[in-house]
Amino acid sequence: MRCRAIKKNGKQCRQCGKPQQSGGEIINGYCNYHKQFRDEDTKKTEDTKKTEDTKENPNSEIPLEIKLYLSKPFDKYEYYRLISKYHPDKNKSYSVSLITLFSQLINSHKI
């Protein structure tokens, strides 16, 4: 299992829980360096439970340019543009859990 975090340079974290690596065990998909994301995932799960009966849909929060990116064949340049734009350190317009969701979506489309 590999850490799912995206670093500032747009690359995925290389920690995968190997004994010779310094990031420690991968828990909830993230290494010790990115353990703040573990909490975000937990919160997201809790939020989902809370809003289960409401009409709130996280998909409606996804910016159009991400939807467009996802609907088209993988574009390396668009990927790097979006992954740096929707980075929790750079983009304060969305909550950390949404930004994390966006970067996961952007990454899931990567070939």
Ligand SMILES: [Zn+2]
């Ligand atoms: Zn990591």
